[in-house]
Amino acid sequence: MSIQQNFPAISPSLSLNFARSKTLDPRITFTRTSTATRVNGQGLIEVVSADTPRFDHSYDPVSGTVKSLGLLIEEQRVNSIRNNTMVGAVSGTSGTLPTYWSAITSTNGITREVIGTGTENGISYIDIKYSGTNTLGSNFYTDITFDTGTISASQGQTWTLSCYIKLISGVFSGSAFSSVPKLILYGAPSFNDNSTVNIDTITNQSLISQRFTTTKTYANATTTSASTRIGFTIATGATIDFTIRIGMPQVELSSFASSVIPTSGSTSTRTKEYPTISGTDFTDFYNPSEGTFYVRYSMKGYYATDGFNRIFEISDGGSTNRFSALLRGINDDIYEGAVWGINFNTSLITFGDFYTYIVGYKENDFQRYAIDRNGNIDSNTDTSVEVSSFIPTELNIGYEAVNDNRQLNGHISQFIYYPARLSNSQLQTLLQQ
Numbered sequence: 345m346s347i348q349q350n351f352p353a354i355s356p357s358l359s360l361n362f363a364r365s366k367t368l369d370p371r372i373t374f375t376r377t378s379t380a381t382r383v384n385g386q387g388l389i390e391v392v393s394a395d396t397p398r399f400d401h402s403y404d405p406v407s408g409t410v411k412s413l414g415l416l417i418e419e420q421r422v423n424s425i426r427n428n429t430m431v432g433a434v435s436g437t438s439g440t441l442p443t444y445w446s447a448i449t450s451t452n453g454i455t456r457e458v459i460g461t462g463t464e465n466g467i468s469y470i471d472i473k474y475s476g477t478n479t480l481g482s483n484f485y486t487d488i489t490f491d492t493g494t495i496s497a498s499q500g501q502t503w504t505l506s507c508y509i510k511l512i513s514g515v516f517s518g519s520a521f522s523s524v525p526k527l528i529l530y531g532a533p534s535f536n537d538n539s540t541v542n543i544d545t546i547t548n549q550s551l552i553s554q555r556f557t558t559t560k561t562y563a564n565a566t567t568t569s570a571s572t573r574i575g576f577t578i579a580t581g582a583t584i585d586f587t588i589r590i591g592m593p594q595v596e597l598s599s600f601a602s603s604v605i606p607t608s609g610s611t612s613t614r615t616k617e618y619p620t621i622s623g624t625d626f627t628d629f630y631n632p633s634e635g636t637f638y639v640r641y642s643m644k645g646y647y648a649t650d651g652f653n654r655i656f657e658i659s660d661g662g663s664t665n666r667f668s669a670l671l672r673g674i675n676d677d678i679y680e681g682a683v684w685g686i687n688f689n690t691s692l693i694t695f696g697d698f699y700t701y702i703v704g705y706k707e708n709d710f711q712r713y714a715i716d717r718n719g720n721i722d723s724n725t726d727t728s729v730e731v732s733s734f735i736p737t738e739l740n741i742g743y744e745a746v747n748d749n750r751q752l753n754g755h756i757s758q759f760i761y762y763p764a765r766l767s768n769s770q771l772q773t774l775l776q777q
Contacts, residue, residue, distance in 0.1 A: 350773040352636075356760045357629035358621075362414035363640075363757035366399040371625040372741070378615040380418075381604045385410055387552060389466035389592075389604055397619070398603075400755060403465070405553040414640075414757030416603065417742035419647055419749070420616045423605035424595040425490045425572065429468040431608045433461045442470060443609065446489045453479035454486060454578060459587065465552035467508050468606075469591035477583040483522045487575025490593045497562045505529040505539075505572045506557040506601035507593040511546045514586025525576035529560040529595070543574070551591055557601045600645035600695070602753070616749055622738035630658070631763035632735055634706040638761075638774055639669070641742075642698045643754035646674050653752050654744045655701060656759065658736040663746045665734060669701050670750070678714060680724070689724035691716045698757065702775050706765040707731045713775045721772065 360369055366385070368374055374397045382398035384390050387410045392398055400416040403409075425444075432443030440458055441447060447456055453476045460471035478484065497503060507527060516525055524544040539560030546554055572595050578584060592604055605614050621629075639655055647653045651674040659666030667682040677690035678701060691714040693699050703712040712724040738745070741759060742752035766774070 350769055352762060352764075352766050352770050352774075354762055354764050354766075357631075357763045358759070358761040360759040361757075362399060362755075362759070363412045366412060368397045368415075368619075369621075371621050371629075373620045373622070374618065376615055376617045378613060380614050380617075381606065382416060383410075383552070384466075385412070387465060387550075389552065391606065397617075400603075403550065403552050405550040412757075413642070414755040415619065415742070416755055417617050417619065417752040418602050418614070419751040419753055420613065421596050421598065421602045421605060422611055422613045423607050424597075424611050425593050426607055426610055428490070428592040428594060428604075429606050429608045430461055430470050433458060433470045435459065435461045441488070444490070447486070452484055453477045454584065456486070460589075464510075464589070464591070465550060467551050467591040467604075469508070469510075469551065469589045471512055471587055471589050473587040475585040478578045478581055480580070482580055483577050485575060485577050487528070487573040488590065490572045490595075499562055501597060502559055502561040502599045503529060503595060504557055504559045504598050504601050505593065505595050506555055507574065508551050508555050508589075508591035509543055509546050509574070510551045510554055510589040510591075511548050512587040512589050513548075514584070516544045516546060516586065516588075520579060520582040520584045521576055522579040523577040525574070527556050527558050528573040528575055529558050530573060546588070551589060555601070559599055598645070598648075602644070616743070616751055618743055618749070619741040620738055621741075626736075626738050629761060629763070630736070630739070633731065634704075634709075634763075634765040636702070636704040636762040636764065636766045636771065637669075638700070638702045638758070639756065640698060640700050640758040641752065641754060641756050643671065643693065643695055643752060645695050645753055646671070647750045647753055648748070650674065652744070652747075652750045653754070654740065654742060654750050655752060655756075656742065657740045657744055658738070659740065659745050660735065660737050661745050665736065666745070667705075667734070667736070668744065669703070670744075676717075680712065682729075686710050686724070686726040686729050689722070691722040693717050698755075700775055702771050704765040704768075704771055705729065705731055709765060711768055711771060713771050715775060721775065 387403040398416040427444040434440035526540040541558040653671040655669040657668035710726040710729040744750040
């Protein structure tokens with residue numbers, strides 16, 4: 345049988361191609377009570393208003409290609425750095441940093457100067473020039489600190505620091521450094537550990553393509569006030585001369601960085617997102633007797649601390665009557681949660697990559713296919729499902745209706761629903777197209 349013959353003859357009753365259309369179907373109700381940011385079609389970070397969906401993009405600095413990723417759906421996050429839009433920075437001074445920023449040990453023959461401010465790819469930045477010879481007679485540490493106020497970093501919590509960094513001139517390697525430059529998330533001394541990531545690989549490519557991140561889990565105390573730094577150790581007698589561009593640092597209570605949250609004098613919160621189809625808009629496309637779901641998605645990381653990120657869910661608004669495709673807790677696999685009582689099966693994924701999930705249902709006839717991170721087709725068959733007693737009233741795209749909402753933390757590029765249970769061969773053909 346040819347591939348063309350294997351495609352379904354029936355038309356979908358819902359077809360959402362977010363990556364291609366970059367628009368929201370009028371049947372979808374979308375809410376988010378705060379502003380938020382996205383990478384737009386020109387490769388620029390931009391702020392969108394409350395209740396405005398974000399059609400996000402990636403940028404390849406080598407080819408200059410901007411790629412559409414689809415609808416971005418994220419959980420609520422707080423940026424604890426109080427000023428990442430560079431308010432108060434003064435260009436051409438001997439070191440006037442943005443408000444709430446400070447420099448440590450910029451002495452002993454080494455000078456630091458803010459030589460430029462502005463925006464690149466929508467990213468607020470400052471350019472800082474370091475030059476001179478270390479006259480201390482021993483190694484010493486110099487860095488920039490971003491004021492986060494008081495972070496109640498409790499035992500067991502994981503925090504993430506992210507920052508855009510670009511080398512403007514000079515070099516970031518060689519005998520001048522007794523240790524390579526670091527992006528540092530540092531706790532009180534009683535914690536006895538720093539979380540660092542080397543930044544000696546930064547180049548003069550586009551700033552937007554060089555967002556460095558580091559994480560730290562606090563394990564040895566109850567609470568502390570954390571500090572966040574970019575720094576490096578200058579070797580005894582070494583001479584340095586380089587300029588770095590620093591853009592929009594961010595600190596979040598999470599194991600991974602979310603989209604940029606601008607701040608200008610205080611911490612800032614981006615709230616949760618809720619794309620929903622309900623009422624007659626839902627019942628007009630949904631067939632309670634049989635149907636097929638197809639979704640193309642990606643996830644950045646776990647929802648909050650417990651995972652269970654939703655890809656999609658159909659429900660009656662409660663926790664008892666629902667079918668959903670979701671991350672299995674804090675494991676790297678996808679499974680189904682269902683009123684139908686299906687046998688669970690999982691499919692391992694890699695955060696940040698795109699995957700396809702497809703499921704066909706009918707009374708006593710459930711079939712799911714997915715391609716896992718190794719490129720293998722993973723299937724789940726169940727011939728004892730009870731579909732007829734389940735009458736959902738809404739489709740939740742990328743979130744859960746209850747239990748604190750468990751957003752996708754990623755992108756939905758395409759979502760399709762057929763009002764019929766397609767054959768297994770048709771499901772597999774759609775899976776691999």
